[in-house]
Amino acid sequence: MSQAEPKVFVVDDDPSVLRSLGRMFEVEGYAVECFVHPRRMLALPPWTGPGCVVMDLRMPELNGLELQEALRRAGWAQPIIFISGHGDVPTAVRAMKAGAVDFLPKPVTNEELLAAVERALERDREARDARRERERLQALFSTLSPREWQVCRLMARGLLDKQIAAELGTAAQTVGLQRRRVLEKLETQSAVELARLLERLEALS
Amino acid sequence: MFWLWLLALLAMRAEATEREKRVLVFVPEYATVPAIADFTRGVRRTLMTESPGPVTVHVEYLGMAWFGGGEYERALSDFYRVKYREQQPDALVVYEDATPLLLQIQRELWPRVPMLAIVADDFQVEAFPQGPYLRGNWADFAITESVRAALRLLPDTRHVALVLGSSPREKIARALVTQEVRRGAPDRVFIDLAGLTLEELRRRVRTLPPDTVVMMVGFMQDATGRSLISYDVMRMLHADGAPPIFSVHKTMLGSGIVGGVLADYPLLGQKTARRVLRLLQGEPASSLPTGSMEANVLAFDARELERWHIPASRLPPEAEVHFHEPGLWERYRWQVSALLGAGLLKVGLIAVLLLERSRRKRAQRLNLAVLDSLPGSVAILDRHGSVLRANPARDGGPGEGAPERLPTSGDSYLESLREAARTGPPEVAHAVALLEAVLAERLREGLVEFRGHSPGTWLELRVRHLELPEGGAVASLVDVTSRKRAEQEARQARDERAHLERVAAVGELGVSLAHELNQPLAAILTNAQTAQRLLSGSSINAPLLREVLQDIVADDLRASAVIRHLRMLLKKDEAGHARHDFNALVRDVIRLVGNDALLRGADLIPDLCEGALPILGNGVQLQQVVLNLTVNALDAVGPSPSGARRVWVRTQRHGDRVELVVEDTGEGMTDEVLARLGEPFFTTKREGMGMGLSISRSLLEAHHGRLHAERRAGGGSLFHCTLPLQLD
Numbered sequence: 036m037s038q039a040e041p042k043v044f045v046v047d048d049d050p051s052v053l054r055s056l057g058r059m060f061e062v063e064g065y066a067v068e069c070f071v072h073p074r075r076m077l078a079l080p081p082w083t084g085p086g087c088v089v090m091d092l093r094m095p096e097l098n099g100l101e102l103q104e105a106l107r108r109a110g111w112a113q114p115i116i117f118i119s120g121h122g123d124v125p126t127a128v129r130a131m132k133a134g135a136v137d138f139l140p141k142p143v144t145n146e147e148l149l150a151a152v153e154r155a156l157e158r159d160r161e162a163r164d165a166r167r168e169r170e171r172l173q174a175l176f177s178t179l180s181p182r183e184w185q186v187c188r189l190m191a192r193g194l195l196d197k198q199i200a201a202e203l204g205t206a207a208q209t210v211g212l213q214r215r216r217v218l219e220k221l222e223t224q225s226a227v228e229l230a231r232l233l234e235r236l237e238a239l240s
Numbered sequence: 241m242f243w244l245w246l247l248a249l250l251a252m253r254a255e256a257t258e259r260e261k262r263v264l265v266f267v268p269e270y271a272t273v274p275a276i277a278d279f280t281r282g283v284r285r286t287l288m289t290e291s292p293g294p295v296t297v298h299v300e301y302l303g304m305a306w307f308g309g310g311e312y313e314r315a316l317s318d319f320y321r322v323k324y325r326e327q328q329p330d331a332l333v334v335y336e337d338a339t340p341l342l343l344q345i346q347r348e349l350w351p352r353v354p355m356l357a358i359v360a361d362d363f364q365v366e367a368f369p370q371g372p373y374l375r376g377n378w379a380d381f382a383i384t385e386s387v388r389a390a391l392r393l394l395p396d397t398r399h400v401a402l403v404l405g406s407s408p409r410e411k412i413a414r415a416l417v418t419q420e421v422r423r424g425a426p427d428r429v430f431i432d433l434a435g436l437t438l439e440e441l442r443r444r445v446r447t448l449p450p451d452t453v454v455m456m457v458g459f460m461q462d463a464t465g466r467s468l469i470s471y472d473v474m475r476m477l478h479a480d481g482a483p484p485i486f487s488v489h490k491t492m493l494g495s496g497i498v499g500g501v502l503a504d505y506p507l508l509g510q511k512t513a514r515r516v517l518r519l520l521q522g523e524p525a526s527s528l529p530t531g532s533m534e535a536n537v538l539a540f541d542a543r544e545l546e547r548w549h550i551p552a553s554r555l556p557p558e559a560e561v562h563f564h565e566p567g568l569w570e571r572y573r574w575q576v577s578a579l580l581g582a583g584l585l586k587v588g589l590i591a592v593l594l595l596e597r598s599r600r601k602r603a604q605r606l607n608l609a610v611l612d613s614l615p616g617s618v619a620i621l622d623r624h625g626s627v628l629r630a631n632p633a634r635d636g637g638p639g640e641g642a643p644e645r646l647p648t649s650g651d652s653y654l655e656s657l658r659e660a661a662r663t664g665p666p667e668v669a670h671a672v673a674l675l676e677a678v679l680a681e682r683l684r685e686g687l688v689e690f691r692g693h694s695p696g697t698w699l700e701l702r703v704r705h706l707e708l709p710e711g712g713a714v715a716s717l718v719d720v721t722s723r724k725r726a727e728q729e730a731r732q733a734r735d736e737r738a739h740l741e742r743v744a745a746v747g748e749l750g751v752s753l754a755h756e757l758n759q760p761l762a763a764i765l766t767n768a769q770t771a772q773r774l775l776s777g778s779s780i781n782a783p784l785l786r787e788v789l790q791d792i793v794a795d796d797l798r799a800s801a802v803i804r805h806l807r808m809l810l811k812k813d814e815a816g817h818a819r820h821d822f823n824a825l826v827r828d829v830i831r832l833v834g835n836d837a838l839l840r841g842a843d844l845i846p847d848l849c850e851g852a853l854p855i856l857g858n859g860v861q862l863q864q865v866v867l868n869l870t871v872n873a874l875d876a877v878g879p880s881p882s883g884a885r886r887v888w889v890r891t892q893r894h895g896d897r898v899e900l901v902v903e904d905t906g907e908g909m910t911d912e913v914l915a916r917l918g919e920p921f922f923t924t925k926r927e928g929m930g931m932g933l934s935i936s937r938s939l940l941e942a943h944h945g946r947l948h949a950e951r952r953a954g955g956g957s958l959f960h961c962t963l964p965l966q967l968d
Contacts, residue, residue: 049759051795055766058788062770093755093839118762142762145769 041156042066042086044113046073046102048094056089059145065152073102081110085163087136087155089148092119092126100126103133112162114155118143169239176236178220186213187221191230260294261520263287264329268304268337275491275505275594276301279335282509283516291517298329302338310623310710317345329353331519333512336360337604339376340628343368347650354525356515358508358533360601363612365530367630369650375515375525379508379533381488383417383457386500387424389538390453390486393498393550399452400425403441403477404434405468407461411435412606421455438462438473445482452483456497460599471495471591484548489598490539491591493562498548499540508535616718623679623711625654653715654679665691671701678703678713689720698724731942735861741935742864756835757802760795767792805832819966822853822862822898823891829866830889833874842877842885844870849892856966857943865936865947869902869959872933876906876957897962905956914949936961 043065047053050071057069066086070076073094088106092099099117106115114136119126127138136158137151179187182203189199196214200207214226223229265284271277284297302316332355334342339357346355357376359365365376391397402421404410414434422430431452433444441462445454459473471492477485478496490502515528539560545552555561611618612631619630627650654675661668667690677683685704692699700720706712771788774781805828830846837844855862870889877885888903937947945963952958 049763051763051791051798052759052766055763055770055788055791055795058784059766059770059773062773062784141758142765145766145773148766 040066040084041159042068042082042084043152044068044070044076044082044086044088046070046076046088046090046094047118048072048091052091056148059148060152063145063149073097073105076102077105077109081106082113085156085159086113087152087159088113088115089152090115090117091141092117092130092138100130100133103130103135107134112159114158114162116148116151116155118148165239169236172232172236172239175221175232179217183213183217183220186210187217187229187233190214190217190226191233193226193230260296261291261330262327263295263297263331263333263516263520264324265297265299265333265335266302266338266342267299267335268302269597270301270303271299275590275597276335278505279509279512282506283333283513284509286510286513287516290514291520295520302341304337304341310708310712313341313344313710316341317348320345321349324349331516332356333516334358335512336601339364343374343650344622344626344628346373354519356512356519356525356528358512361605361608362532364605364608370526370530372524372526375528375530377515377529377531377533379503379535381503382501382536383420383455383488384424385536386486386488386502387421387453387455389501389556390455390484390498391425391428392556393540393545393554394453394484394548395554397425397428397451397453399429399431399449401431401433401445401448401452401454401483403445403454403456403459403473405459405461405470405473406435406463406465407467407602410458410460410602412609413602417457421457424455435463437464438466438468438476441473442476442480445477446480448483450483454483454485456485456487456492458598458602460602469592469595471588471595484544488536489591489594490537491587491594493539493541494587495591496544497541498544498550499538499559501536502539504535504537504539507537508533511535614716616716618714618716619653620706621653621675621679621713621715623713624652625675625679625713626650626652628712664693667691674701675703675713675715678705679711681705681711689724692719692721696725697721738861738864738935738939741868742860753802753806753832753835755839756832757799760799760802763795764792764799767795802832817857818859820855820857820859820862822855822900822963823848824852825859825863826866826889826891826900829863829870833867833870836871837874837887840874840878840885841882842874842887844874845886845888847888847890849890853891853893853898854966855898855943855963857963858939861939862943862963865939865961866900866902868933868936869900869961873902873904873906873957873959876904878906880906893965894962896965896967898965900961900963902959903952903956904958905952905954908951908956909949914951 043060045053045056045060045067046069047056048071053069053071057067060067073090074097088111090099090102094102097105099119103115115130115134116137116139117127117130117135118139118141130138136155139147139151176184176187185203186199189202194202196207196210199214200210203210218224218226218229221229221232223232263283265280267276267280269276271280280299284299287295287297300320329350330353332342332346332350332353334355334357336359339359342355342357346353352373354373355375357365357368357374359376359378361380362378365378368374368376370376387400391400400421402418404414404417418430418432418434431448433441433454436444438459441459448454454477456470456474456477458470459468460470461467474485474487474492475496484498485496486500487497488500488502490504493499493502511533518528519525537560538556538558539562540555542561542563545555545561552561608629611620611629614631617631620628622628654672657668657672657675661672667688671688671690674683674686674688678686683705685702687700687702689698689700691697697719698721700718702716702718704714706714767788771785771792774785774788826848827846830844834844866889870887873887874885877887884905886905888901890899890901890903892899892901933947940947940961940963943963945961947959947961949957949959
């Protein structure tokens, strides 16, 4: 299964609605996977590739919000689009807070649904990019020793070697050596660049 | 009709001078009854002496006090037909109890011979078809006049006591008699001695104030139910030293009463004969006077007058005074004594017989009074469906819509009903069938409701077999429009309530119904747009397109099924009863509620028996019952933990009934809830109207069904209802 091709997961307890949605996405060229029962979906290992989930909010046994929660716990990260028969505002708010991208009243036109799916996939893409960058940065920073971490943080605040040495209670020469190692490990040229990188990591984490 | 009668009349006139006239007198008893003898003698003697031409009088003694029955009456009829075949009568006289039979015989044998009927009371006359060939008169008792006469003789009287017994007839007559006595003595104190035991009566009479007169009307039974003869009672009272006693029977004269306005039978005979003479001279019966025969006379016993010191000057000039021969008594003591003895004996015998007769007459009078008091039109019919007697027309009886006029004696009730069936609403035929069945003794009793001629009116015909050897029936026709209307209004009100409750029940399902409807609509929209999309492409995937279109059709059908079910439940149905498969009705409801059950996390488990369960009824209303019980059960399992919310809907056939059981695993009902279940507005739900079960129960009752609730073994409740199975 190619990780690059986005996939749409559809969950609806109504077989005919499920079939119509699945077929529509297929016709539109998406890879689709349909579930008439939420439990089936949860039985699978979480999908790690790009994609989104379209589900009915009202389902017997396990409703949309409960499924959303269960998927999160199981490690599904894809954005969720809820389709609901009636505009239940409190439910919609809860769904959105829990990370749903859209909340569409039924019946929904294909355009609306496709637009929502595109938005979801875009967001998924962004999220995946961000995740990837964070992972890269985390990998980069994880090479630093604890002392180098201390030096790195102080460098990012714009302190000179002497100042850092005073702060850490070591010699300025030692700090100079550690500064070079940090810049080297983080593949950066200057303290300014390092500060930006650190800021980025903190924003992503 | 009129000219026929005229022709008959002319023919009679032409014959008038040519031959001897024949008069037939029919009396109920034999000549051994003195009153009968007196009456017939009075008739004969008067006719013989006063007729301008030759006249013969035949008296037929019917013996009705001793013999009777339809066969006897038919034999009499045949007998008279043969007997008088060569000697057609010119006039008929009928006295008292012989009247009903003679009305029939006249109709059969001598429809154009005028008849004069003398009956005991005015209300009997009212039931006659009076016309050119029939005139009814009555000879009644003059209670008021008798009291007035007493007061004239004894003006110092301050109290008037009425003696009347406690037999059922006397009890019924009491109010009327009391009223007549009071009317005769409006300014005197009325002492009511009616309805006492004999001992009480004698004690009360002994202690009456001296300025009292006693009006002895009768005493056939005392308050303890003991049967007595009024004549005996009167003698006891006389022997006890009662105040002056007055009466209304001339037969009592000479045995203790002072007198009064008394019925006089020879006089009655004479007056009857004078009317017959007019008939013989060609007058139609309808021109004879109506009303009372006025054959009462003012008569007194001289000995009693003397005993109470009533001066002759107080007697009105027309008063007759009997037993007034004191000189004779002195002179021919023994002969007179013997004569008097014989006379007294005779009077006693007459009195006894007359009392017996009057007892029967009372019975008849009371029966007639009961007949008259009945609402609607009541007729006693012979086994051919002809009216023997009928109560008079009254307000509030069957109005428009009844056969154009009320039946009177001699009409054929059956024929007029058949006639009404030919022209009237179709249900009248059922009434005809009922009457025929009862007359043919295939049926003892029956009841038919049918629509009257004017729209919106309803009549009820009740026919009951007459427990007599000759058969016949009593038919009563009552206007039941108002009852019918009330029933209809009640039914409408119930249907209205049922509808409201149904709307409410469906309203509670609203969200899930909306979902149910939204699903196919959503699928249709998606599929339709997918189809558009498929068509816009360069190459068309026909198999896929076909699949999409098939799904659209299926979903559309699904949506319309939901709407149809909804509409069926929501519409105000006036469809009425039809044949249904109860299983199909239940299945529809389960389909409707199924989604709701799913959303509530409850298992709705249908357990319907094999095959169809044919029933007759209003499908929507029965579905409402099923819906109501099922939704109640789903509500009941709401608080149970998920996985333990189960509702079973079972149907089965149980003999000739259909059984529906709705079972739930909820909390079950407390004793209090179980006891109050089905009371209107009793509910355990916060938002319920509390009408569901009470309406379900009344809907079931309208279908001859039953509903009961019980606790389910192992927790929860069980609602159980049955309906009659409708087999071909």
